[in-house]
Amino acid sequence: MTLTRILRGALLLLCVCASRAAAQDTPEAVVQRYYETFKNGDFAGNAALMHPDALEELKTTLTGMAALPGATEDLEFREMFGVSSIEEMRALPAPVLFERVLRNQLEGEMRAILASTQVTILGHVMEGDTTAHVVYRMRMDFGGQTLDQVQVIPLERASGEWRVLLTGSLAGMMGSMPSEPR
Amino acid sequence: MTMRRMLAPCLAAMVLASPAVLQAQQNPEEVAQAYFAHFRAGEMDRVAALMHPRPLESFRTFMLQMMGEDGLDETPLAGRDDLATMPADSFFLAFTESAGAQEEFGDMFSTLEVQPLGHVAQGDSLAHVVYSARLEFMNQQAQQTTVLTLRRHRGTWLVDPGDGLMNMMGGGLMMLMMSAGMQAGILGGLDMDDDHDEDMDDDYDHDEEDDEDDDDEDDDEDEDDDDEDDDEDEDEDDDDPPAS
Numbered sequence: 001m002t003l004t005r006i007l008r009g010a011l012l013l014l015c016v017c018a019s020r021a022a023a024q025d026t027p028e029a030v031v032q033r034y035y036e037t038f039k040n041g042d043f044a045g046n047a048a049l050m051h052p053d054a055l056e057e058l059k060t061t062l063t064g065m066a067a068l069p070g071a072t073e074d075l076e077f078r079e080m081f082g083v084s085s086i087e088e089m090r091a092l093p094a095p096v097l098f099e100r101v102l103r104n105q106l107e108g109e110m111r112a113i114l115a116s117t118q119v120t121i122l123g124h125v126m127e128g129d130t131t132a133h134v135v136y137r138m139r140m141d142f143g144g145q146t147l148d149q150v151q152v153i154p155l156e157r158a159s160g161e162w163r164v165l166l167t168g169s170l171a172g173m174m175g176s177m178p179s180e181p182r
Numbered sequence: 183m184t185m186r187r188m189l190a191p192c193l194a195a196m197v198l199a200s201p202a203v204l205q206a207q208q209n210p211e212e213v214a215q216a217y218f219a220h221f222r223a224g225e226m227d228r229v230a231a232l233m234h235p236r237p238l239e240s241f242r243t244f245m246l247q248m249m250g251e252d253g254l255d256e257t258p259l260a261g262r263d264d265l266a267t268m269p270a271d272s273f274f275l276a277f278t279e280s281a282g283a284q285e286e287f288g289d290m291f292s293t294l295e296v297q298p299l300g301h302v303a304q305g306d307s308l309a310h311v312v313y314s315a316r317l318e319f320m321n322q323q324a325q326q327t328t329v330l331t332l333r334r335h336r337g338t339w340l341v342d343p344g345d346g347l348m349n350m351m352g353g354g355l356m357m358l359m360m361s362a363g364m365q366a367g368i369l370g371g372l373d374m375d376d377d378h379d380e381d382m383d384d385d386y387d388h389d390e391e392d393d394e395d396d397d398d399e400d401d402d403e404d405e406d407d408d409d410e411d412d413d414e415d416e417d418e419d420d421d422d423p424p425a426s
Contacts, residue, residue, distance in 0.1 A: 123302035125312040127327070133312045135302040135329055149344065150310050152329040167326075 027132035027155050028121045030162045034153075035119040035136075041111060043102040047095040051156055051163035055094035058166065062097065063089055080104040113142045122150070131156050131165075210309035210332045211298035213339045217330075218296040218315075221353045224288055226278050229353065230271040234333045234340035238270035241350045245277060274350065281351070290359065293318040299327070307334040315358050324362035330354050 030049060037046035047055065066086050071077055082100050083089045089097070106114060118139040124132045132155045140147040154165040208216070213232060220228040230238070246266060265273060298313040309332045316325040331354075332339045343354035352359050 122304055122310060125300035125302060127299050127314075133299065133327055135310045135312060150329055150331050152310075152312055152327060154327060 025162060027124045027134050027162045030155060030164065031134045031136060031153055032119070032121050034164055035117070038106070038114045039117065041106075041115075043099045043106070044095075046102060047099045049164055050095070050098065051158050051165050052094070053156075053158070054164070054166045055098050059092075059094040059097050062101070113140060116141060127154075132162065208339060210301045210311050210339050211313075213332060213341065214298055214311040214313060214330050215296060217341045218294060218313075218353065221291050221355075222294045224291070226275055230274050232341050233271065233274070234335055234342045235270065236333065237342050237345060237350060238274055240345050241277075241347075242266075242270045242273040244345065245273075245347075278351065290317055290319050290362070291353075294355075301332075308332070309339065315355060317355075317358060317362060319359070319362035320366035322362060322366045324358055324365055326358045326361060328355075328357060 034046065034049045037043065037049065062081075063086060066072055066077060066081075066089055072084070072086055078084050080101060081089055081092070081097065081104075083092065092100075120137045120139075122135045122137060124134045126132055133152045134155060135150060135152050137150050138147070153167060155162045156165055157163070217229060217232045220226075220232065242265075262276075265276075268276070293316075295316045296313050297315075298311055301309045301311040303309050311330045311332060312327065313330065314325070314327050316323060318324075331342045331344070333342050334340075341354070343349045343352075348356045348359075
């Protein structure tokens, strides 16, 4: 057996094992990785763990807000999204748009706070067969204050994988904002 | 059959049916459901009865430190010298009443709907109940799936809504209340633009009416002046000697 064939087999085995591991990822494991991406500043990785529908919903809301008169002339708009027109914004894939928002909003002091945040996953509660609510304890230090709270985050399956949804409060607020029709 | 043997089953039934035993048999979801039902009904004494001593004690300590002696003078709790020694649940009730929490949040909490989904145990003494909550604020519906922590105390599950004024006064529903408030604020801001325009139009119409009224009044005044002038002229004529 040649070296090439051995390597090819090993790579194939690695891919199969990785995909099986990913398919078997528990909701807890996904949330653990999700918060690690905040700590590490891996915003592309963070977007990859979001549910595609949640990203599309967020994009719809953001483009709706950008469509308000004068919004695209704001320097902050260009800095946040890296585009200069709403047409360019509409052309961005939703995960890329989300990654740019995170990168713009979570730099500097916020990055430092997130890097030191401790997350302890406690378990999950199922709602029906498709939604898992993962319960975790978050300890965050900022400005001399300590936030120590038990929180919950929802996930749904997308193509067999658990992916993170928008939290209820964010989804509710987004529902109240002007958005572009899909 | 002796009297003791006859009474034993009755006594057993009384013990088993006592509230303490019933509460001990309640699971975390049932306690959470009862807690929110009392919140919805404004029964703060029963809310306090389902709270764990830890957050109640923490709340009293925090409020006494924050307000200090001078601060207390400016609250309805002023003049009470037993605040530091009264039971923590009584302090919570006294503060809730003095703060007018029921008047402030009563309408919002009266719309509260809660559906427990299950709980996650943390050891033997902690349970985190995940529940779906919905309430209405300023005609806006807010919904959220959130979590409420319960702690074991003497064999029963009691609620720990967390530290801080908002957690204690809001029953652990702070995030949902904030979401509802922000939704109402967002939509209120959008509606206000339309309403503001309508109000502007109404004001403009009202101003026009006022102008018309002013014109009418001016006309009336002019007429009155004319009448007065006429009267004066007549008087003058009367005063003038008759032509010879």
